[in-house]
Amino acid sequence: MAQKVTPRSEDYSKWYTDVVQMAELADYAPVKGCMVIRPYGYALWENVQAGLDRRFKATGHQNAYFPLFIPMSFLQKEKDHVEGFAPQFAVVTHGGGEQLEEPLVVRPTSETMINVMYAKWIRSYRDLPLLINQWANVVRWEMRTRLFLRTTEFLWQEGHTAHATEREAREETMRMLEVYRDFAENDAAVPVICGRKSESEKFAGGVDSYSIEAMMGNGWALQDGTSHFLGQNFSRVFETKFLNDRNELEYIWQTSWGVSTRMVGSIIMVHGDDQGLVLPPRMAPIQVVIVPIWKSDEERAAVLGAVQQVQAALPGIRIRLDDRDGLTPGFKFNDWEMRGVPLRVEIGPRDVAAGQVLVARRDRVGEKKQPLPLAGLAERLPALLDEIQRDLFDRAVRFRTERTFYPTTYAELGEAVERGFAWAWWCGSRACEDKIKGDTKATSRNIPLQQPGGTGRCIVCGEQAAEQAVFARAY
Amino acid sequence: MAQKVTPRSEDYSKWYTDVVQMAELADYAPVKGCMVIRPYGYALWENVQAGLDRRFKATGHQNAYFPLFIPMSFLQKEKDHVEGFAPQFAVVTHGGGEQLEEPLVVRPTSETMINVMYAKWIRSYRDLPLLINQWANVVRWEMRTRLFLRTTEFLWQEGHTAHATEREAREETMRMLEVYRDFAENDAAVPVICGRKSESEKFAGGVDSYSIEAMMGNGWALQDGTSHFLGQNFSRVFETKFLNDRNELEYIWQTSWGVSTRMVGSIIMVHGDDQGLVLPPRMAPIQVVIVPIWKSDEERAAVLGAVQQVQAALPGIRIRLDDRDGLTPGFKFNDWEMRGVPLRVEIGPRDVAAGQVLVARRDRVGEKKQPLPLAGLAERLPALLDEIQRDLFDRAVRFRTERTFYPTTYAELGEAVERGFAWAWWCGSRACEDKIKGDTKATSRNIPLQQPGGTGRCIVCGEQAAEQAVFARAY
Numbered sequence: 001m002a003q004k005v006t007p008r009s010e011d012y013s014k015w016y017t018d019v020v021q022m023a024e025l026a027d028y029a030p031v032k033g034c035m036v037i038r039p040y041g042y043a044l045w046e047n048v049q050a051g052l053d054r055r056f057k058a059t060g061h062q063n064a065y066f067p068l069f070i071p072m073s074f075l076q077k078e079k080d081h082v083e084g085f086a087p088q089f090a091v092v093t094h095g096g097g098e099q100l101e102e103p104l105v106v107r108p109t110s111e112t113m114i115n116v117m118y119a120k121w122i123r124s125y126r127d128l129p130l131l132i133n134q135w136a137n138v139v140r141w142e143m144r145t146r147l148f149l150r151t152t153e154f155l156w157q158e159g160h161t162a163h164a165t166e167r168e169a170r171e172e173t174m175r176m177l178e179v180y181r182d183f184a185e186n187d188a189a190v191p192v193i194c195g196r197k198s199e200s201e202k203f204a205g206g207v208d209s210y211s212i213e214a215m216m217g218n219g220w221a222l223q224d225g226t227s228h229f230l231g232q233n234f235s236r237v238f239e240t241k242f243l244n245d246r247n248e249l250e251y252i253w254q255t256s257w258g259v260s261t262r263m264v265g266s267i268i269m270v271h272g273d274d275q276g277l278v279l280p281p282r283m284a285p286i287q288v289v290i291v292p293i294w295k296s297d298e299e300r301a302a303v304l305g306a307v308q309q310v311q312a313a314l315p316g317i318r319i320r321l322d323d324r325d326g327l328t329p330g331f332k333f334n335d336w337e338m339r340g341v342p343l344r345v346e347i348g349p350r351d352v353a354a355g356q357v358l359v360a361r362r363d364r365v366g367e368k369k370q371p372l373p374l375a376g377l378a379e380r381l382p383a384l385l386d387e388i389q390r391d392l393f394d395r396a397v398r399f400r401t402e403r404t405f406y407p408t409t410y411a412e413l414g415e416a417v418e419r420g421f422a423w424a425w426w427c428g429s430r431a432c433e434d435k436i437k438g439d440t441k442a443t444s445r446n447i448p449l450q451q452p453g454g455t456g457r458c459i460v461c462g463e464q465a466a467e468q469a470v471f472a473r474a475y
Numbered sequence: 476m477a478q479k480v481t482p483r484s485e486d487y488s489k490w491y492t493d494v495v496q497m498a499e500l501a502d503y504a505p506v507k508g509c510m511v512i513r514p515y516g517y518a519l520w521e522n523v524q525a526g527l528d529r530r531f532k533a534t535g536h537q538n539a540y541f542p543l544f545i546p547m548s549f550l551q552k553e554k555d556h557v558e559g560f561a562p563q564f565a566v567v568t569h570g571g572g573e574q575l576e577e578p579l580v581v582r583p584t585s586e587t588m589i590n591v592m593y594a595k596w597i598r599s600y601r602d603l604p605l606l607i608n609q610w611a612n613v614v615r616w617e618m619r620t621r622l623f624l625r626t627t628e629f630l631w632q633e634g635h636t637a638h639a640t641e642r643e644a645r646e647e648t649m650r651m652l653e654v655y656r657d658f659a660e661n662d663a664a665v666p667v668i669c670g671r672k673s674e675s676e677k678f679a680g681g682v683d684s685y686s687i688e689a690m691m692g693n694g695w696a697l698q699d700g701t702s703h704f705l706g707q708n709f710s711r712v713f714e715t716k717f718l719n720d721r722n723e724l725e726y727i728w729q730t731s732w733g734v735s736t737r738m739v740g741s742i743i744m745v746h747g748d749d750q751g752l753v754l755p756p757r758m759a760p761i762q763v764v765i766v767p768i769w770k771s772d773e774e775r776a777a778v779l780g781a782v783q784q785v786q787a788a789l790p791g792i793r794i795r796l797d798d799r800d801g802l803t804p805g806f807k808f809n810d811w812e813m814r815g816v817p818l819r820v821e822i823g824p825r826d827v828a829a830g831q832v833l834v835a836r837r838d839r840v841g842e843k844k845q846p847l848p849l850a851g852l853a854e855r856l857p858a859l860l861d862e863i864q865r866d867l868f869d870r871a872v873r874f875r876t877e878r879t880f881y882p883t884t885y886a887e888l889g890e891a892v893e894r895g896f897a898w899a900w901w902c903g904s905r906a907c908e909d910k911i912k913g914d915t916k917a918t919s920r921n922i923p924l925q926q927p928g929g930t931g932r933c934i935v936c937g938e939q940a941a942e943q944a945v946f947a948r949a950y
Contacts, residue, residue, distance in 0.1 A: 030591050037539055065630065068612055091569040097616075106581070
C-alpha cells in the first residue's frame with residue numbers, strides 16, 4: 001500500500017505537512033527553523049523561477065548578486081526598517097577565527113546594501129531607470145515555522161529598482177504587481193486579489209506596499225508576493241542621488257518586490273486534495289507519467305514499443321516512465337496521484353492491441369479513465385494539459401467565490417472569517433483593524449485595487465469609509 | 476574617449492581588476508572580502524550555470540537545496556574536514572535577539588549537512604545511487620581577496636552523491652570531472668588538464684581529489700573545478716548506512732564536486748587582451764552588437780530598416796542594438812570591444828545601399844572589417860560565432876603549449892614556473908613538493924590523468940618516480 005495523507009477535513013495542518021513530506025517536496029532540517037528542499041520540491045521551485053524570471057527579463061530587468069552579509073550599521077540607518085526587521089536578525093560575530101569589529105547581519109532583505117551600491121553606480125538620469133533583480137537566500141529568525149510557508153532561511157527573488165521620478169517608480173511598483181498576478185493566475189493557476197496593504201501590514205521602511213493574496217483550501221489567506229513603493233525613504237538616508245536633466249542633484253525614487261518559496265506552499269494548498277498534491281501542468285516537474293503494464297516478456301516488448309511511440313510523439317512534454325520493478329500498477333497509480341502528476345497514461349497489452357492508451361486526470365481522480373487512440377496523442381495530451389490548467393484555475397476561483405462573504409454587521413464579519421474572506425468597509429484606522437484581529441484573529445489582507453465603488457460605513461466603528469478591505473485568517 | 480584598461484604586459488593584476496570593473500562584471504562590496512556581481516557578470520555566470528546544469532541533468536542529477544547554517548558540532552565530526560575549514564568559518568552566535576546555545580557556521584561546503592539528511596532518507600540499496608546537486612552561496616573567510624577568484628562569499632554548485640559500491644562512486648567522481656572538462660573546453664573555450672590532486676592539495680576529508688586546471692594569460696594556473704571521491708570518510712562518522720542486497724548494513728560511498736564563480740575569472744584571464752574582455756560566443760551575454768550609423772532622419776529610417784532585417788534573421792542569437800544617443804560610433808566600438816562582445820555589426824547608409832553590413836570580430840581586433848551581404852546573414856553570423864568559439868579554444872591551446880615546459884633539472888623547473896606550466900617527474904613525497912613551493916612559490920597543480928608513460932627520476936630528490944605532476948604558480 002502506498003502511504004495515505006491525512007484527509008483535509010480531519011486536520012488541514014496535518015494534511016499539509018503530510019503532503020509536503022510524503023510527496024518528498026521538503027523535509028525538516030536539523031537546524032532550528034530551517035528546511036531542506038528535496039529534488040521534487042526544488043524542481044517545482046525551478047518552474048516558479050523560470051516563469052518569473054522570463055517575465056522579469058521581458059520587462060527589462062537584469063539579474064545580479066549582492067552580498068549575504070550586511071553590516072549592522074547599514075540596517076540601522078532607516079528607523080522603521082531596523083525596527084521591523086531587528087527582532088529577526090541572525091548575526092555573525094566571528095570570522096576567520098576572530099571577533100569582528102562590526103557584527104554582520106545575514107541579509108533579511110537587501111534594500112540597505114542596494115542603496116550603498118546604487119549610490120556608487122548612479123551618477124545621472126542617464127543611468128536611470130536601474131532595474132535589477134536578485135535570486136537569493138534570506139534569513140529571518142522564526143520561532144514557529146512551517147515548511148515553505150515560514151522558515152528561518154528561505155529562497156526568494158528581490159527586485160530593486162531606481163527611478164528619476166515618483167511617477168515612474170509608482171508605475172514600476174504596479175507593473176511588478178501585475179507581473180506577479182499574471183504569473184500566479186496563468187502559470188500557478190492560483191487566483192489572487194491585488195491590493196494595497198494597510199499601514200500596519202506594509203513593508204518596514206516603505207511608503208506603500210501592494211500584495212497578491214490567495215485563498216488556501218481551508219479558506220485562509222496567503223500573501224504570495226509583494227511590491228513596494230519605497231519613495232525616497234532609503235535614498236535620503238543613504239544619500240543615493242543623481243543629477244537630473246536640469247543638472248540638479250536629486251534623491252532617487254525606489255521600488256522593491258519579492259516572491260519566495262512560499263509560492264510553492266500556495267500551489268500545494270490551493271490545488272491539493274485528500275489524495276495529496278495536485279499540480280497545475282505548467283508548474284509540474286512531471287506532467288505525464290506513463291505506467292506500462294505487462295505479464296509476459298512478449299507483452300513487455302509490445303507495451304514498451306507503444307511507450308516509445310508515446311514518448312517520441314511528445315517532445316515538449318515533461319514525461320516520466322515508471323518502469324520500476326516489484327511494484328503493482330495500483331501502487332504506482334496511488335503514488336503518482338499523491339505526487340500530483342496531472343496526467344497518468346496506462347499502457348497494457350490490450351491497449352496496444354486496440355491501438356490506444358488509458359488516460360487518467362489527476363484533478364478528476366475516481367472518474368472513469370479515458371481511452372485515447374495512440375495515433376492522436378501528440379495533439380490530445382497537450383490539449384488535455386491545457387484543459388487541466390484552466391480547470392484548476394476555474395475550480396480555485398469557484399472555491400474562492402463560495403468562501404467569500406460580504407458581511408454588513410460586525411457579528412457577520414466574525415462568522416465570515418471563520419470560513420473564508422470577508423470584504424468589508426473599513427475606515428482605515430489602526431484601532432478598528434486591531435479590534436478585528438483581537439476578536440477574530442483575522443487581519444486586513446489588503447485593500448483591493450478593484451473596489452465595489454461608492455462609500456459605506458466602517459464595519460467596526462460605523463464611521464464613513466471610502467474603501468473596502470479584505471479580512472481573513474492568514475498564514 | 477572610452478576608458479582604457481591597463482595593458483597586460485604592464486601589470487597583469489591591474490589589467491584583471493580593470494577589466495572586471497570597467498566591463499561592469501563585478502564590484503567591491505562594502506563588506507570585507509565580499510563582491511557584488513553586476514548584471515553583465517551575472518549574465519555570464521547564468522550562462523555558466525545553464526551549461527553545467529544541462530550536463531548535470533543529462534547525467535541523471537537533480538537539484539535540491541540544503542540549509543545555509545550548519546551546527547558547529549556537525550563540522551567537528553570529521554577530523555580532517557574541520558581542520559581544513561575551521562580557520563575560514565563565519566559564525567552566527569546570535570539569532571532572534573538571543574545568544575544561540577550552539578553556534579551556527581555559515582556553510583563553507585555541505586558534506587556534513589548532506590550526510591545528516593542522507594542518513595534520514597537512505598534506507599536500502601534501492602535508494603541508491605542518490606545524485607543531488609545544489610546551486611548555492613558559500614562562505615570561507617578570506618584575508619586577501621580578488622574579484623571572482625577569491626572572495627569570502629562566492630556562488631557555486633556542489634554535487635553530492637551516494638553510492639552502494641566504491642566502484643560506482645569512483646566512476647561518478649571521474650564522470651563529473653569529465654563533465655567539467657567538457658563544459659570548460661566546449662562552452663568556455665578553456666583548455667584544461669584533468670588530474671589527481673596531491674595529498675597536500677586534496678579536499679579536507681576526502682580520499683582522492685581530481686581537478687581541471689587551466690592556464691591564465693600570465694602563465695599561472697587556475698583550478699576551475701574539483702571532483703572528490705570521499706570514500707566512506709563521512710558516512711562512517713555520520714552513520715550514513717544502507718541495507719545492501721544481501722540485507723547487511725553498509726556505509727554509503729560518496730562523492731562531491733564543485734565549480735564556482737571562479738570560472739568567470741578563468742574565462743576573463745584565458746581570453747582577455749589589452750583591449751579588455753574577449754568572450755567565447757557560447758558564454759557571451761551579448762553575442763552580436765549592432766551599431767547603426769546615420770546623420771539625417773532619412774538615413775536613420777533606412778538604417779533602422781536594415782537593423783530590423785538583421786534582428787529578424789537571427790532569432791536564436793543574443794543581439795544588442797546600441798542606439799544610444801550622443802555617443803560616437805568610435806566610442807561605441809571601443810566600449811563593446813572592452814566588454815568582449817564576439818561580433819560587431821555596423822550598418823550605415825552606404826551599407827544599406829550596397830545591401831551589406833560590416834562585421835568586426837572581437838578576437839581579431841584591428842583587422843579589416845568584413846563586408847557581408849545582408850541576404851546571407853542568417854547563415855553567416857552563426858557560422859562566424861562557431862568559428863570564433865573554435866578559434867578562441869585553439870588560441871588558448873597554442874598559448875598553453877608555448878608556455879608548457881618539460882624541465883629535466885631542478886634549475887630548469889625554477890625557470891619554467893616563472894613563465895608557465897612545468898611537467899616533471901615527482902616521487903610523490905610531501906618534502907619534495909614543499910621544497911618546490913618554498914623555492915619557487917609554484918605548487919603541484921595536479922598529476923595529469925594522461926601521463927607520458929614510463930618512469931623517471933624525481934626532479935627534486937632524484938628518487939624513482941612513477942608519475943609526472945604539473946607545477947605552476949596558481950591563483
